[in-house]
Amino acid sequence: MLTLSKKLRGDAAAQQSSPTSNQRGPTNNGKRASIRDKLLVKEVPEMEANLPGSCKVHFSDVDVLSRFKLTISPDEGYWRGGRFIFNIVVPEDYNMVPPTVTCSTRLWHPNITEDGKICLSLLREHSVDGTGWAPTRKLKDVVWGLNSLFSDLLNFDDPLNIEAAEHYLRDKKDFEAKVRNYVNKFAKR
Numbered sequence: 001m002l003t004l005s006k007k008l009r010g011d012a013a014a015q016q017s018s019p020t021s022n023q024r025g026p027t028n029n030g031k032r033a034s035i036r037d038k039l040l041v042k043e044v045p046e047m048e049a050n051l052p053g054s055c056k057v058h059f060s061d062v063d064v065l066s067r068f069k070l071t072i073s074p075d076e077g078y079w080r081g082g083r084f085i086f087n088i089v090v091p092e093d094y095n096m097v098p099p100t101v102t103c104s105t106r107l108w109h110p111n112i113t114e115d116g117k118i119c120l121s122l123l124r125e126h127s128v129d130g131t132g133w134a135p136t137r138k139l140k141d142v143v144w145g146l147n148s149l150f151s152d153l154l155n156f157d158d159p160l161n162i163e164a165a166e167h168y169l170r171d172k173k174d175f176e177a178k179v180r181n182y183v184n185k186f187a188k189r
Contacts, residue, residue: 036094040065040139047140052147066090070143073189074150078179079107082187086118086146090139098123098133099142106186108179110159110168111149119160120145120153 033041044065048057058069070086084105091097101123102116111119122145124132145153159165168175 034092036066036090036092039095040090043139046138047143050140051143054150055143055147057143066094070146072147072150077151077154078176079109079150079183079187081189082107082183083189084150084187088139088142095135095137097125098137099139101142101146106182108161108164108167108175108182109149109154110156110161110165111154113161117160118146118149119155119158120149 051057054073054075056071056073058071059065060067060069067087067089070088072084072086074080074082074084082105084103084107087102087104089100091100101118101120103112103118104116106114108114121131122133122137122141126132148154156165156168164175167178
């Protein structure tokens with residue numbers, strides 16, 4: 001009888017013996033690969049193949065798929081012309097819990113604080129609206145969600161940065177001027 005563990009051992013042996021294998025992923029050096037790492041070996045190529053045109057992914061170590069940077073460069077909207085860098089860390093208990101995401105680029109945004117915290121329902125373990133994290137979600141969903149914060153998921157009604165949302169409601173032109181100032185000062189391409 002073929003079991004999952006036998007199949008995984010067989011796949012690992014085949015990959016190690018194949019001289020042409022260039023698939024990125026964790027080397028297990030005799031250790032068992034975690035569920036997270038097995039998922040990432042499949043999800044990362046899928047994520048890279050489905051990146052929005054305004055996004056780029058960078059792995060500082062190609063053997064560590066659980067830590068990477070996502071750069072979003074919007075072509076339209078308030079933040080056009082900016083380059084925003086997000087640090088994504090996939091925890092060991094992924095896919096039961098969402099990745100941790102912070103923005104390292106300072107910006108003026110109702111759903112991202114100046115110190116990099118992000119309000120995006122799919123990054124919440126428990127969400128009141130039912131759109132939070134679920135084990136069926138994948139890294140590509142996170143990337144598309146973050147990219148959408150600069151367009152259609154921009155939410156002034158449920159802000160994390162209340163001051164930015166109130167600024168927008170009070171004076172849209174001044175809000176845009178402040179956003180442009182932040183882009184020019186902190187996020188210029």
